[in-house]
Amino acid sequence: MxxxxxxxxxxxxxxxxxxxxxxxxxxxxxxxxxxxxxxxxxxxxxxxxxxxxxxxxxxxxxxxxxxxxxxxxxxxxxxxxxxxxxxxxxxxxxxxxxxxxxxxxxxxxxxxxxxxxxxxxxxxxxxxxxxxxxxxxxxxxxxxxxxxxxxxxxxxxxxxxxxxxxxxxxxxxxxxxxxxxxxxxxxxxxxxxxxxxxxxxxxxxxxxxxxxxxxxxxxxxxxxxxxxxxxxxxxxxxxxxxxxxxxxxxxxxxxxxxxxxxxxxxxxxxxxxxxxxxxxxxxxxxxxxxxxxxxxxxxxxxxxxxxxxxxxxxxxxxxxxxxxxxxxxxxxxxxDQPAIVDAPGARPLRIGPGELTFEHVHFAYRPDRPILTDVSFSIPAGHTVAVVGPSGAGKSTLARLLFRFFDVDRGCIRVDGQDIRQLTQDSLRTAIGVVPQDTVLFNDTLYRNLAYGRPDATETEVHEAARLANLEGFIHSLPDGYDTRVGERGLKLSGGEKQRVAIARVILKNPPLLVLDEATSSLDSLSEQAILGALREVSRQRTTLVIAHRLSTIREADTILVLVAGRIVESGDHQSLLARNGEYARMWHQQHQAS
Structure with missing residues (x-):
C-alpha cells in the first residue's frame, strides 16, 4: 500500500x-x-x-x-x-x-x-x-x-x-x-x-x-x-x-x-x-x-x-x-489498486439458512505480530455466538475479516458453505449488518443518518427502526426532532445516542447476518436493557456474532467463545463455562466485583 x-x-x-x-x-x-x-x-x-x-x-x-x-x-x-x-x-x-x-x-x-x-x-x-x-x-x-x-x-x-x-x-x-x-x-x-x-x-x-x-x-x-x-x-x-x-x-x-x-x-x-x-x-x-x-x-x-x-x-x-x-x-x-478485490469469476452470495463458519483462520496485520491463530468455530443458522476476552485478543478482528476489510492469511470463512473470498464484496456486505463499537455519523440531520441504513426506506420504516432502537423518546424531546443536525462526526449526540442510531440503521437494513461489536458499550444500564430486548428480537431469526466486553450482556447467547491472545481457549454456554471455573469464570467474577 x-x-x-x-x-x-x-x-x-x-x-x-x-x-x-x-x-x-x-x-x-x-x-x-x-x-x-x-x-x-x-x-x-x-x-x-x-x-x-x-x-x-x-x-x-x-x-x-x-x-x-x-x-x-x-x-x-x-x-x-x-x-x-x-x-x-x-x-x-x-x-x-x-x-x-x-x-x-x-x-x-x-x-x-x-x-x-x-x-x-x-x-x-x-x-x-x-x-x-x-x-x-x-x-x-x-x-x-x-x-x-x-x-x-x-x-x-x-x-x-x-x-x-x-x-x-x-x-x-x-x-x-x-x-x-x-x-x-x-x-x-x-x-x-x-x-x-x-x-x-x-x-x-x-x-x-x-x-x-x-x-x-x-x-x-x-x-x-x-x-x-x-x-x-x-x-x-x-x-x-x-x-x-x-x-x-x-x-x-x-x-x-x-x-x-x-x-x-x-x-x-x-x-x-x-x-x-x-x-x-x-x-x-x-x-x-x-x-x-x-x-x-x-x-x-x-x-x-x-x-x-x-x-x-x-x-x-x-x-x-x-x-x-x-x-x-x-x-x-x-x-494504487485495492488490496481487497473480487476474485476473478466471483459470484453473488446465495443466501441460505445463514450458517457462518470460521475454519482454521490465521491472521496478522504485520508478519511479526500475529493476531489470530488457528481460530475455528461455527454459528448455526439463527443462533447467537458471543466472543469475549481481554482487549487486544482479536475479537473485533473477527468482524473485520468477516466483512472483508482484510483477508485471512490462512484458513477460510464460509457463509452457508461459500468461501467469502469467492463472493462479490457487494453481495457479502449486503447480507451483513454491523453495529460498530465506535459509531461515526455524517454531519447531517438525524433522519438522514438513520435512513442511511437503507436510503430507499419509507418514513414509516425509519420511525419504526428508531422506536425499536429506543430512540423515539429522545428524538421527540428535540426541538427539531428528526431534522436535528448531529454535527461533525455526530459530536452533538452522546455516545449512547450515537450507538442507538447505529442499532436503528441495522434494524432498517434488515440483514440475515448480524455482527454486534460492543453494541451496548456506551449505554447506561436502563437503556442497555431496552436495547438488549430490541436486539434479541431482531436477532431471533438471524445468525448473530456478538463481540462483547460486558459479560452480563451475552448470558443468553447459545455459545460463548473465550478468545485469549488470538486463540479460543474455552467455549460453551454461560452456565457450563461458569461451572468449568476457567478463564470465563475468572472474567465474570472480576467484572462483578468491579461493579
Whole structure:
C-alpha cells in the first residue's frame, strides 16, 4: 500500500507529459464541441492578426492623403472594420470558452467521481494510514489541474504558436526576412529564459504546496479532535503547532513571490530590448522611405500583440508543469489498486439458512505480530455466538475479516458453505449488518443518518427502526426532532445516542447476518436493557456474532467463545463455562466485583 505526499515528488521531479494523452478520452465525449471550439479559436486568431493590418491602412490613408481631400467615409469604414475585428477576436474567444466549458467541467466531474469511487474501494488499512486534509487537497488540486491542462494547452499554447506563425508569414511577405529572424530570435530567448527560470523556481512552488498540505492536515486533524484538545487544555499547543506549519508555509510563499518577481522582471527586459531593436529597424526604413508610417504602426502592434500572450508564458509553463504533477498525483491515487478485490469469476452470495463458519483462520496485520491463530468455530443458522476476552485478543478482528476489510492469511470463512473470498464484496456486505463499537455519523440531520441504513426506506420504516432502537423518546424531546443536525462526526449526540442510531440503521437494513461489536458499550444500564430486548428480537431469526466486553450482556447467547491472545481457549454456554471455573469464570467474577 502506498499513500502520496508532496515528499514523493522532489524538486527535480520531471512531470510526465504523456499524462496529457490520458485526458483525450474525456475530450472525445464531446467531439463536436471540441471541433467547434478549435474552429472558433482559429477565427479569433485570424481576427487578432488582421487587426494591425486595418490599423496600418487607417494610418497610411490619413498620412498619404492631402489635407482637405480626405474622403471621410474611407477612414470611418476602416475604423469600423478595425473595431469589428477587435470585437470579433474577443467574441470568438468568448464563444470558444463557452462551447468548451461543458467539456472541461464534464472531464473534472468524471475523474472526480472515478477517484471518489476508487477511494471507497480501497482497503481499510489504506484509510487508517491516510491524511484526510492532504488527500482532500490532492484531489482538489488534481481536478483543477485537469481543467487547467485542457484549457491552457488548447487555448493558450496552441493559439500563441499559431499567432507567431501567422505574424511571421505576414512580416516575411510584406517586409523582409530580417523582421522574422529578429522576432523569432526574441521569442526563442524569451521562451528559453522563461522555461529555465520556471524550472528553477518550481522547487519553491512545490515547497509552498507541501507546507500548505501540512498546515491544512494539521488544521483538519485538530478540529476533528476538538473534544480531545479541550480535555487537555491544549488549544495553545495546537495553535503553536499550526502557527509553526504556517510559518514554514509563509517562508516558502515568500521565496515563491521573490522568484516570480525575478521572472517577470527578466521577461519585461527581454520584451523591452526586442521592441527597441525591431522598432529601430522599422524607424530607419521609414526614414529611408522603404516602408510607410502605417507599416511602422503595424509592426509595433504585432510586437505588442505577440508579447502579451508570451508575457504569461512563465506562469503558464509553471502552472502546466505543476498541473501535470497534480494530475500525476491524482492518477497515482487511481493507480494504487485495492488490496481487497473480487476474485476473478466471483459470484453473488446465495443466501441460505445463514450458517457462518470460521475454519482454521490465521491472521496478522504485520508478519511479526500475529493476531489470530488457528481460530475455528461455527454459528448455526439463527443462533447467537458471543466472543469475549481481554482487549487486544482479536475479537473485533473477527468482524473485520468477516466483512472483508482484510483477508485471512490462512484458513477460510464460509457463509452457508461459500468461501467469502469467492463472493462479490457487494453481495457479502449486503447480507451483513454491523453495529460498530465506535459509531461515526455524517454531519447531517438525524433522519438522514438513520435512513442511511437503507436510503430507499419509507418514513414509516425509519420511525419504526428508531422506536425499536429506543430512540423515539429522545428524538421527540428535540426541538427539531428528526431534522436535528448531529454535527461533525455526530459530536452533538452522546455516545449512547450515537450507538442507538447505529442499532436503528441495522434494524432498517434488515440483514440475515448480524455482527454486534460492543453494541451496548456506551449505554447506561436502563437503556442497555431496552436495547438488549430490541436486539434479541431482531436477532431471533438471524445468525448473530456478538463481540462483547460486558459479560452480563451475552448470558443468553447459545455459545460463548473465550478468545485469549488470538486463540479460543474455552467455549460453551454461560452456565457450563461458569461451572468449568476457567478463564470465563475468572472474567465474570472480576467484572462483578468491579461493579
Amino acid at each position: 502506498r499513500s502520496f505526499s508532496d515528499h514523493d515528488y522532489p524538486a527535480n521531479h520531471k512531470p510526465d507529459w504523456s499524462l496529457i494523452a490520458r485526458l483525450w478520452p474525456y475530450l472525445l465525449e464531446y467531439r463536436g464541441r471540441v471541433m467547434l471550439a478549435l474552429v472558433l479559436l482559429v477565427l479569433a486568431k485570424l481576427a487578432t492578426v488582421a487587426t494591425p493590418v486595418a490599423l496600418k491602412y487607417i494610418v497610411d490613408y490619413l498620412d498619404q492623403t492631402q489635407p482637405g481631400s480626405v474622403l471621410l467615409w474611407i477612414p470611418v469604414a476602416l475604423v469600423i472594420a478595425y473595431g469589428l475585428l477587435r470585437f470579433g477576436a474577443t467574441l470568438f474567444a468568448e464563444l470558444r470558452d463557452a462551447v468548451f466549458a461543458r467539456v472541461a467541467e464534464r472531464a473534472m466531474r468524471r475523474i472526480s467521481l472515478k477517484v471518489f469511487e476508487h477511494l471507497h474501494q480501497r482497503e481499510l488499512a489504506y484509510h487508517l494510514d491516510r491524511k484526510t486534509g492532504g488527500l482532500a487537497r490532492d484531489i482538489e488540486r488534481g481536478t483543477n489541474g485537469i481543467s487547467f491542462l485542457l484549457r491552457f494547452t488548447l487555448f493558450n499554447i496552441v493559439p500563441t504558436i499559431l499567432e507567431i506563425l501567422m505574424v511571421a508569414v505576414i512580416l516575411l511577405v510584406v517586409f523582409s526576412a530580417g523582421y522574422v529572424v529578429a522576432i523569432l530570435a526574441a521569442v526563442v530567448v524569451y521562451v528559453v529564459f522563461s522555461v529555465k527560470v520556471t524550472e528553477w523556481r518550481t522547487r519553491f512552488v512545490r515547497e509552498a504546496n507541501a507546507r500548505d498540505n501540512e498546515s491544512n492536515t494539521r488544521a483538519v486533524d485538530s478540529l476533528l479532535n476538538y473534544e480531545t484538545v479541550k480535555y487537555f487544555n491544549n488549544e495553545t499547543h495546537e495553535a503553536r503547532l499550526y502557527d509553526e506549519d504556517l510559518r514554514r508555509w509563509e517562508g516558502a510563499r515568500l521565496k515563491n513571490r521573490l522568484s516570480l518577481a525575478f521572472l517577470n522582471t527578466g521577461q519585461a527586459l527581454i520584451i523591452g530590448l526586442a521592441l527597441i531593436g525591431l522598432m529601430t529597424m522599422a524607424v530607419r526604413q521609414v526614414a529611408a522611405g522603404d516602408i510607410t508610417l502605417g507599416d511602422l504602426t503595424m509592426i509595433n502592434a504585432y510586437l505588442i500583440q505577440l508579447f502579451i500572450p508570451l508575457n504569461a508564458l512563465g506562469f503558464v509553463y509553471r502552472e502546466i508543469r505543476q498541473a501535470l504533477v497534480n494530475v500525476e498525483r491524482l492518477f497515482g491515487l487511481l493507480g
